[in-house]
Amino acid sequence: GAVVSQHPSWVICKSGTSVKIECRSLDFQATTMFWYRQFPKQSLMLMATSNEGSKATYEQGVEKDKFLINHASLTLSTLTVTSAHPEDSSFYICSANEPGMYGYTFGSGTRLTVV
Amino acid sequence: DAKTTQPTSMDCAEGRAANLPCNHSTISGNEYVYWYRQIHSQGPQYIIHGLKNNETNEMASLIITEDRKSSTLILPHATLRDTAVYYCIVRVENNFNKFYFGSGTKLNVKP
Numbered sequence: 001g002a003v004v005s006q007h008p009s010w011v012i013c014k015s016g017t018s019v020k021i022e023c024r025s026l027d028f029q030a031t032t033m034f035w036y037r038q039f040p041k042q043s044l045m046l047m048a049t050s051n052e053g054s055k056a057t058y059e060q061g062v063e064k065d066k067f068l069i070n071h072a073s074l075t076l077s078t079l080t081v082t083s084a085h086p087e088d089s090s091f092y093i094c095s096a097n098e099p100g101m102y103g104y105t106f107g108s109g110t111r112l113t114v115v
Numbered sequence: 116d117a118k119t120t121q122p123t124s125m126d127c128a129e130g131r132a133a134n135l136p137c138n139h140s141t142i143s144g145n146e147y148v149y150w151y152r153q154i155h156s157q158g159p160q161y162i163i164h165g166l167k168n169n170e171t172n173e174m175a176s177l178i179i180t181e182d183r184k185s186s187t188l189i190l191p192h193a194t195l196r197d198t199a200v201y202y203c204i205v206r207v208e209n210n211f212n213k214f215y216f217g218s219g220t221k222l223n224v225k226p
Contacts (some may be wrong), residue, residue: 006158034213041131041204044159044216093158100184104214106158 001027002098006107007029013084021079022049023050023094023111029074030096034066034104038091050077050094119203124221127197133190135220137203139182147208148179150188152199153219159202162188176205 003026005014013019023033031052036044048058048069066088068080077096081088091111095104120138127133139148146167151159163170163177163185170177176189190197202219206212 004158036216043200043218044153045215046191046215049213091156095158101206102147102164103151103161104162106151109158111156 001094001106002026002101004094004096004107006094006104006110008110009028010107010111011113014087015113015114016083018080018082019084019112021092021094021112023079023083023096025098025105025108027098028096028098030077030098032073033077033094033096035069035072035077035079036093038093038109044093047079050079052077056081058107081112084112086114088112089114119205119217121201121217121220123218124223126225127190127193129195129224129226130192133193133222133224135188135190135196135201135203135222136185137188138185138222139203139205142183142205143207145207146205147215148177148183148186149204149206150175150177150213151204151216152197152201153202156194159216162201167216169225195223195224195226198222198224 005039007022023106032048035047038044048056050069052071052113058064071077095106095107149164150162153159165177178187200219
């Protein structure tokens with residue numbers, strides 16, 4: 001079945017720095033990918049839709065200048081958390097849809113800790 | 116997409132069937148019912164989906180009421196590894212439609 005790979009699985013960064021998270025569809029092409037954020041003991045919150053070759057669309061309340069999304073190829077989307085602060089510490093998860101298949105495949109997530 | 120309501124948590128004895136309910140009383144005729152689960156600190160995993168008919172696969176069965184206002188996910192023989200948060204989502208089938216997650220049901224499978 002479809003596999004979505006995320007890297008890194010966990011990262012610790014200093015406050016004020018930026019960190020990039022990669023999401024790859026390993027055996028299929030994905031024109032659209034989605035990014036979620038999940039705080040402890042809460043549900044997944046959709047942040048943005050990543051569109052190959054065009055700008056990402058962000059959910060209401062998500063700062064597009066803080067969470068930069070780039071979908072430069074049909075198999076790779078990146079999320080960059082800029083000027084990270086401790087409140088950005090969270091579990092970030094991406095997902096993609098394999099054409100012709102129902103539902104989405106999710107990556108294994110990236111645990112970001114900002115210190 | 117229609118809103119779903121699920122119990123916050125449920126317990127199930129290992130080896131017994133786990134029946135997880137979901138209410139989606141405002142579901143539209145073209146909306147599918149999807150079930151995903153999330154084991155702690157992992158990405159969600161697809162379980163099953165359906166439109167009108169009951170569905171079964173190697174993981175679970177999905178029972179959808181005739182009026183489609185509710186559904187039940189059945190794990191026939193729960194194991195400790197089935198302990199997870201289970202999410203019921205309704206959504207119009209479209210490659211670009213988003214999945215919005217509700218609060219889900221925390222299933223605790225106990226020895």
